[in-house]
Amino acid sequence: MSLSMLEKVLYDLNVDRTAKQAFRQDPDALLARYRLTDDEVGLIKAFDLHELATRGVNPMLLMGFWQLSRQDLPAYLRRIATPLRQQTVNDSSVGTPGGPDDSTREK
Amino acid sequence: MAQIVGGFLVPHDPLIFAAGGAVRPELRDAVFGAYTEVSQRLAELDADAVVVFGTDHYILFGPGCLPQALIGIGELDGPIDRMPGLDRRTIPHHPELAEHVLRHVLANDFDLACAKVLTVDHSVAIPHQLIVEPAGAALPVIPFYLACGVDPVIPIRRAARLGRLLREAVEAWPGSERVAVIGSGGISHSVGEADMGRINSDFDRMVLDHAERGDVEGLCALPDETVLRDGGNGAMEIRNFVAAMSAVPGAQGEVVAYHPVAEWITGLGFVQLHAGPVAAEVVA
Numbered sequence: 001m002s003l004s005m006l007e008k009v010l011y012d013l014n015v016d017r018t019a020k021q022a023f024r025q026d027p028d029a030l031l032a033r034y035r036l037t038d039d040e041v042g043l044i045k046a047f048d049l050h051e052l053a054t055r056g057v058n059p060m061l062l063m064g065f066w067q068l069s070r071q072d073l074p075a076y077l078r079r080i081a082t083p084l085r086q087q088t089v090n091d092s093s094v095g096t097p098g099g100p101d102d103s104t105r106e107k
Numbered sequence: 108m109a110q111i112v113g114g115f116l117v118p119h120d121p122l123i124f125a126a127g128g129a130v131r132p133e134l135r136d137a138v139f140g141a142y143t144e145v146s147q148r149l150a151e152l153d154a155d156a157v158v159v160f161g162t163d164h165y166i167l168f169g170p171g172c173l174p175q176a177l178i179g180i181g182e183l184d185g186p187i188d189r190m191p192g193l194d195r196r197t198i199p200h201h202p203e204l205a206e207h208v209l210r211h212v213l214a215n216d217f218d219l220a221c222a223k224v225l226t227v228d229h230s231v232a233i234p235h236q237l238i239v240e241p242a243g244a245a246l247p248v249i250p251f252y253l254a255c256g257v258d259p260v261i262p263i264r265r266a267a268r269l270g271r272l273l274r275e276a277v278e279a280w281p282g283s284e285r286v287a288v289i290g291s292g293g294i295s296h297s298v299g300e301a302d303m304g305r306i307n308s309d310f311d312r313m314v315l316d317h318a319e320r321g322d323v324e325g326l327c328a329l330p331d332e333t334v335l336r337d338g339g340n341g342a343m344e345i346r347n348f349v350a351a352m353s354a355v356p357g358a359q360g361e362v363v364a365y366h367p368v369a370e371w372i373t374g375l376g377f378v379q380l381h382a383g384p385v386a387a388e389v390v391a
Contacts, residue, residue, distance in 0.1 A: 004170055011169045056255055059299025059340065060165040081301040 002035075009034050010045060010057060023068065024051045028045035049080040109280040111273075112379035113152050114288035114355040115145050115363075116318055116348050119161070119233040120296075122371040124192040129262075129370040131151050141364035141377045142237040146161040148363070149244040154287040156201045157239050157248050158273060158354070160266075160347040161230035161291045162255040164188075164298075174220035175261045176269055178212075179250040180205040181223040186232035198227065198235055201247035204280060208249065211276035217269060225250065238289065241373050253350060255343045256298070264327050266346040270353025279353075288380070290351030292344025293325055296373035300340060304366045311374035314345060318360035318378045341373065357383030 009031065012019040022030040031041045047069050049062050059080070066076045089097050122129070122205070127287045130138075166188055168174060183198035227235075231250045239246050251269070254261045270288075277286050294311040297303045317325045326349050334342050341361060352358045363377040 008170045011165065015166060015169070053300070058165055060256060064165075076158040077301065077303060080299070 005035055006040060006044075006052065006055065006057050007061060009036065010052075010061040010065045012060065014061060015070060020068060046084060048084045049076065050083050053080055108275045109282050109284040109286060110152060111277050111288055111355055111382065112285045113382050114236070114290065114351045114358065115149065116147055116290045116292070116351060116360070116376060116378040116380065117142070117234055117238065118293045118375040118377070119230040119291045120293055120368075120373045120375060121190060121193070121229045121233070122373070123233075123259060124190045127192065128369065130368060134366065134368065137364065137373060138366055138368065138371075139237075141203050141366070141375075143241070144237045144363055145377055145379070146241040149287055151283055152287050153285055154242075155284040156204060156248065156249065157246060157287045157289060159231045159234050159239075159248055159289045159291055160251045160253055160270075160350045161227065161234075161251050161258060162344050162347060164228055164230070165257050166228050167226070167252065168257070173254065173257055173259075174252065175218075175254050175259070175265070177220040177222055177252040178205060178209050179222045179225035179227070179252075180209055181225070183225055183227060183248060183250065185225075185227035185235075186229045187226045187243045188228050190229075193229060193232060193236060195226075196236075198232075199245050201249055201284075202281070202288075204277075204284060205249045206378040207280050208273060208276040211279060212269065212272045215275070217265075217271055217272055219269070234289050234291050251350070253346050255292070255346045256340070260331070260343055261346060263329075263331075263346050263349055266350040267323050267327055267353045270323075270350035271355045273350075274356060288351045288354045290347040290349075292347040293341050293346070294374035294376050295338040295367075296341035297339030298341045298372075302339065304369060304372050305339060305375050306369060306372070307337055307339075308367050308374060310342065311365065311367060311376060314338075314342075314348070315360075315362050315365060315376050315378065316379070318352065318376075319362060320347060321352060321358040321360060321380075321383075323349055323358075326352075352380060355380045355382050359383050364369070 189195045270317040295307040
């Protein structure tokens with residue numbers, strides 16, 4: 001519903017191990033706990049960094065969130081620089097939460 | 108009377124650990140050597156406590172509470188964002204002086220949040236582990252966090268005012284402590300944005316020139332839009348520089364080292380702030 005709620009979700013996905021695990025297992029169920037529009041849920045599930053940044057989400061949250069994608073920094077830079085629809089099929093395949101992530105930011 | 112005996116401006120780039128192998132060995136050695144040089148200079152100041160101005164990276168504080176400025180007055184450890192080469196450990200603290208500083212600042216109409224216990228992030232832990240601890244294993248740290256990376260950021264003149272209030276507080280402390288100050292921050296760097304990796308050495312040199320002259324007002328006069336355009340969002344950390352410069356009486360800077368490191372996405376500047384005669388100050 002708001003930039004603030006998007007930042008709340010992504011903050012939790014940066015620092016809260018339980019939220020990260022829940023997102024990996026069932027992103028729809030995890031995201032249903034937040035007051036988000038269907039559009040916002042779609043942006044998060046698709047790791048649409050460009051649109052999230054355009055809406056004003058703090059880029060430090062986006063960098064931490066990207067760890068859940070299991071993709072590297074060059075991929076992050078491509079993803080944030082370009083609207084998702086303009087990216088390659090391969091690159092835009094990210095959207096399924098993957099395996100274990102870097103948990104060093106967790107509280 | 109306690110006094111602030113000097114200070115330093117240093118970077119806290121986590122990539123020196125997280126991507127240590129990304130640069131040629133001589134450059135890596137030069138950067139770590141700069142930290143060692145600063146640590147040795149800190150030891151020569153014979154300080155009893157070190158104040159570190161750091162920056163939250165949206166790790167410590169969430170959307171539920173975003174302090175403009177915060178002081179840690181109790182037990183410390185960190186970093187919360189540990190990484191290879193930067194393990195989480197207890198940090199010596201000075202709760203009596205820290206609480207005195209807090210009370211002094213509050214009594215002078217500056218709203219300062221406090222943490223009674225605090226796990227710092229890398230912006231305090233890197234200066235602690237590479238500079239403070241090697242200068243004295245038991246040397247206590249008093250951390251401040253200024254909002255530089257998460258909107259709304261602290262207005263830069265407020266950072267300068269807080270630095271001056273810190274100096275006043277230390278000078279009002281009945282003890283005889285010698286206090287050093289560290290402003291922790293990269294110069295030009297873009298964090299998480301599409302231009303991440305862009306370094307602007309002209310901007311970096313301009314900031315270093317101001318630091319050498321002790322020109323707080325010159326840095327405060329830079330519009331945020333200019334800093335963001337020329338230095339990137341990470342350069343908003345010059346707030347920590349301004350706070351440290353304002354805390355050191357009559358500060359005059361000496362550049363210890365400067366390395367623009369593309370692989371580590373940051374202009375890395377190391378400055379010693381020498382205390383000197385206090386001229387009539389411009390009230391920022």
